[in-house]
Amino acid sequence: MTLKTFKLRIYPNVTQRIQFERNFGMCRFVWNELLNMQTKRHENGGKYLNEFKMNYLLKPLKQEYPWLKEADATSLLGVSHNLHLAFQKLFKEHAGYPKFKAKRFARPAYRSNAVNGNIVLVDDAHIRLPKVGVITFRAGQLPDGKIKTATVVRSRTGKYYVLVVAEVEVAAWHKTKALAGIDMGIADLAITSDGKKYATKRFDKALARKRHYWEKRLARRRRQAEKEIAWDKQLKVSAPRQLSDFKNYMKAKTMVAKYGEKVANQRRDYLQKISTELVSKYDVIKLEDLKTKGLLRNHNLARAIANQSWRELRLMLEYKAAWYGKQVVVVSPYKTSQRCSACGYDDGKHELEVREWTCPQCHSHHDRDINAAKNILAA
Ligand SMILES: [Zn+2]
Known part of the structure; x- marks a missing residue:
């Protein structure tokens, strides 16, 4: 149950x-x-x-x-x-x-x-x-x-x-005997150890123009309303108006909130789809503890958004795995993006722009993220 x-x-x-x-x-x-x-x-x-x-x-x-x-x-x-x-x-x-x-x-x-x-x-x-x-x-x-x-x-x-x-009562999903390590990134939200990448989608960007249109109106209408409220007060009107009395202002406020909700809903739908797919495909899913990623406190918007998605995705994976009789394991592997997943050689720190590299010891050619996901799986 x-x-x-x-x-x-x-x-x-x-x-x-x-x-x-x-x-x-x-x-x-x-x-x-x-x-x-x-x-x-x-x-x-x-x-x-x-x-x-x-x-x-x-x-x-x-x-x-x-x-x-x-x-x-x-x-x-x-x-x-x-x-x-x-x-x-x-x-x-x-x-x-x-x-x-x-x-x-x-x-x-x-x-x-x-x-x-x-x-x-x-x-x-x-x-x-x-x-x-x-x-x-x-x-x-x-x-x-x-x-x-x-x-x-x-x-x-x-x-x-x-x-x-x-x-x-949730019936356990059929077992696939498959395991995966999953690396979470910025350009791609999730990368599996067998090489599948789920792109990061910026739903906020798609709606940014429309949202900005209403944000500008909201600011202007708020200034106007505040001016009028100040006049009411100066004139000692018995019941000075409040912001909520300004219909145009309230409309703009609702519109801004509407776009915020839309973005959140679209992102949630996307994460639901990914998490369901992963939980149905694998019996055991290994994730990296986000703390070890060292990205938790960051003022960069793309990273802040990625962060939010990682957390939500992890929560979804965890509860879906619990429903359907699968398993999510959180690991804290060491240097996932610099160690060769084939032979374990430590190639030293790779800067973020290094997307691919070849191991000098065993000559395996690696996609940075897939290699990281393989290391997470092996942890
Ligand atoms: Zn190697």
Whole structure:
């Protein structure tokens, strides 16, 4: 049994949309209340309250703020769960102190837990969610298995999605008895030890012109709006306008966000395709630990983008391998791009522009990246 996430685009009616927005707000409110309470407690020398004890506090909180009862109750339990995780990160990994959620910056989302059949897939186009009832959806893949949670989110362009996590039985894919080492690069995103290269695609470049068009408009409209707001204030208008009152500005803002989402979606689709192909083709996939690549902190845009793709691809390979009964191994081989994969001879450091080289000891001719992938496989 494994957990699998299904992303459904949902089409709420007005009432449902209002309920979503209220639930987002109520979860944010509870987060801030609980965080404030933990902080005050700590200042007064009190001990940290764990998830269970925070859950217990939800009852008096609902008595003090009766409108909280309109939220899906399990989503508030989700808040104390998340806050507990944030504190665990602080205690164990020395992550930063959990932050208060401001309306403007908080990600609009809440998670419902499945209890007593409150989350039900009605048919292949309708799902029932707690407090909002039956809602229409469209999905790439229909959820199956036992539903555990459902997270409602609103994207930056105002679309609603629900991420359904279900326990599914995944049949292992047939074994191919093939192994591969995979090198991750800049010009080519992934290179396999048997010589296949997956090119890096710059989806951001394809949309850059259109995006830039809207970015320019966004900046200009923002300046204009700010000017007008300043006039309102000078004239002491009783209700000075806010940025959100400027329709043209808001439209440009949505358009910029839309291109950002498009790029992210295209990249994800591409990585999904590559990861599925690799996991179906090989039983064991060896990857180089990215830390050893020494490229992690880099201000170069191409590398920053490559970095992001490597991380996403690695995550996809790992969870797909887990679903389908394959294996991903992360290795830290030594000098992958300068050692000959045929005889092990160390040819010294090759600059990045050296794409091919011949081993002086065994005279093998190497493609730099494929040689690196072979070394990763051998590690
Ligand atoms: Zn050699």
